[in-house]
Amino acid sequence: MANDPTDRAIVTSINDIAHSFGKQTIAEFVEDANTLALLQSFGVDFAQGFHISEPEAEPPAVAALLYPLGLVRRH
Numbered sequence: 623m624a625n626d627p628t629d630r631a632i633v634t635s636i637n638d639i640a641h642s643f644g645k646q647t648i649a650e651f652v653e654d655a656n657t658l659a660l661l662q663s664f665g666v667d668f669a670q671g672f673h674i675s676e677p678e679a680e681p682p683a684v685a686a687l688l689y690p691l692g693l694v695r696r697h
Contacts, residue, residue, distance in 0.1 A: 647666050649669045652673045
């Protein structure tokens with residue numbers, strides 16, 4: 623995103639639209655500090671990705687609560 627003005631325009635536009643409706647935003651696939659800094663400068667509310675944390679296993683209690691609702695699929 624740092625080197626692509628189109629990507630920056632898309633992210634800032636989506637962020638601005640969401641905020642104009644009173645919604646918060648989350649950026650996914652944040653893989654480096656530069657991207658995180660850009661997102662913070664754009665006012666993005668939350669971020670997730672390998673730069674933030676490696677993937678973690680879902681706690682069994684969360685799966686037990688969500689499975690009956692159909693929100694978690696068992697493999």
